[in-house]
Amino acid sequence: MKRSTTIALTVATTLSVTAQASAQDPVMLSAHEDYRIETVVDGLVNPWSIAFLPGGDMLVTERPGRLRMVRDGRLVDAPVRGVPEVFARGQGGLMDVVPHPDFASNRLLYITYSKPVGDGSTTALIRGRLDGGRLTDVEELFEANSQGAGHYGSRIAFDGNGHVFVTVGDRQAPPRGDLESHPAQDRSNHHGTVVRLHEDGSVPSDNPFVGQSGVRPEIWTWGHRNPQGLSIDRDGRVWITEHGPQGGDELNLVEPGNNYGWPVVGYGVNYGSGSAIHEGTMREGMTHPTHVWVPSIATSGLLYYTGDAFPAWQGHLLAGGLGGQQIALLTMDGDEVVKEETLVLGLGRVRDVRQGPDGFIYVAVEDRRGAPTRVVRLVPVR
Numbered sequence: 001m002k003r004s005t006t007i008a009l010t011v012a013t014t015l016s017v018t019a020q021a022s023a024q025d026p027v028m029l030s031a032h033e034d035y036r037i038e039t040v041v042d043g044l045v046n047p048w049s050i051a052f053l054p055g056g057d058m059l060v061t062e063r064p065g066r067l068r069m070v071r072d073g074r075l076v077d078a079p080v081r082g083v084p085e086v087f088a089r090g091q092g093g094l095m096d097v098v099p100h101p102d103f104a105s106n107r108l109l110y111i112t113y114s115k116p117v118g119d120g121s122t123t124a125l126i127r128g129r130l131d132g133g134r135l136t137d138v139e140e141l142f143e144a145n146s147q148g149a150g151h152y153g154s155r156i157a158f159d160g161n162g163h164v165f166v167t168v169g170d171r172q173a174p175p176r177g178d179l180e181s182h183p184a185q186d187r188s189n190h191h192g193t194v195v196r197l198h199e200d201g202s203v204p205s206d207n208p209f210v211g212q213s214g215v216r217p218e219i220w221t222w223g224h225r226n227p228q229g230l231s232i233d234r235d236g237r238v239w240i241t242e243h244g245p246q247g248g249d250e251l252n253l254v255e256p257g258n259n260y261g262w263p264v265v266g267y268g269v270n271y272g273s274g275s276a277i278h279e280g281t282m283r284e285g286m287t288h289p290t291h292v293w294v295p296s297i298a299t300s301g302l303l304y305y306t307g308d309a310f311p312a313w314q315g316h317l318l319a320g321g322l323g324g325q326q327i328a329l330l331t332m333d334g335d336e337v338v339k340e341e342t343l344v345l346g347l348g349r350v351r352d353v354r355q356g357p358d359g360f361i362y363v364a365v366e367d368r369r370g371a372p373t374r375v376v377r378l379v380p381v382r
């Protein structure tokens with residue numbers, strides 16, 4: 001399995017070179033709205049997440065461990081202080097940042113990161129109060145029981161009813177041998193799960209596995225690989241995108257207690273060799289994805305769009321793609337995808353997609369080697 005990991009990195013590096021060649025000339029595809037791409041801020045190292053604060057400030061996490069403030073359109077030199085030390089190796093680092101829904105009154109930021117634990121790391125959720133340029137009253141709300149290499153998951157979303165969702169990846173546990181014994185199929189840990197907590201980190205009593213012995217009560221859904229897109233729609237439905245293996249990226253509608261099948265079922269194959277991973281694409285008791293990407297775009301960042309700036313995209317999902325260097329626009333009809341279009345190609349590796357208070361679409365672009373990159377936005381052209 002180590003060998004196939006190495007092959008995967010080689011393939012991805014080749015894609016990154018292609019990205020740099022085309023990054024200057026992104027191809028914008030109309031999809032019923034005309035728009036241009038503007039640079040919001042430049043000089044960021046592996047920006048992972050974008051967040052908007054009341055009053056106009058914008059926050060960006062940089063994976064090496066910095067929380068950056070953008071004020072009046074300019075990147076503030078000094079990072080926000082008080083952020084925990086991160087495990088800044090491989091895929092690890094500072095990940096998501098989302099303000100509490102009542103941030104205007106409580107100043108609370110929720111942040112995920114790869115927390116150093118022993119020789120390794122795990123996914124953890126903290127919250128802290130933004131006070132000037134500093135995070136104070138920092139408290140840990142959740143530490144995943146999920147030791148491993150990469151695949152941290154780490155997206156955060158509030159449902160507006162007092163709950164916070166966090167995604168946790170399968171920590172790159174290799175799928176081999178008895179697929180049902182893979183940690184993503186074992187609910188005594190948090191590998192490959194979406195967890196649901198109260199906003200103070202306590203476990204809601206109506207979580208699906210509360211009271212079941214040998215099952216972590218934080219688990220809302222399981223059988224995921226590496227969910228790095230998370231968005232809740234206007235009807236309260238929870239959507240994730242997850243990285244599959246080669247040819248197996250998925251959009252899933254997350255419903256309590258469901259098993260999404262990784263690695264027993266899926267559409268992917270092993271990187272490089274193209275050999276089979278799964279027993280098939282479906283099994284009774286395992287939830288089929290709403291949408292799959294074959295070939296993979298390496299999904300990261302997911303936005304359910306509700307803004308006025310692009311009326312034709314209201315109620316649609318926008319999914320970022322790292323390897324695919326694109327934003328995929330998914331036209332939804334209830335809980336079905338009826339059409340997929342590509343909005344932007346060749347922008348670079350899309351790590352995050354967010355809606356600004358202006359309704360514009362903000363995109364964090366990263367570079368695999370850590371060269372400085374940008375946050376850009378899609379702005380309508382009338």
Ligand SMILES: [Ca+2]
Nearest residue numbers: 260261262266
């Ligand atoms: Ca699946």
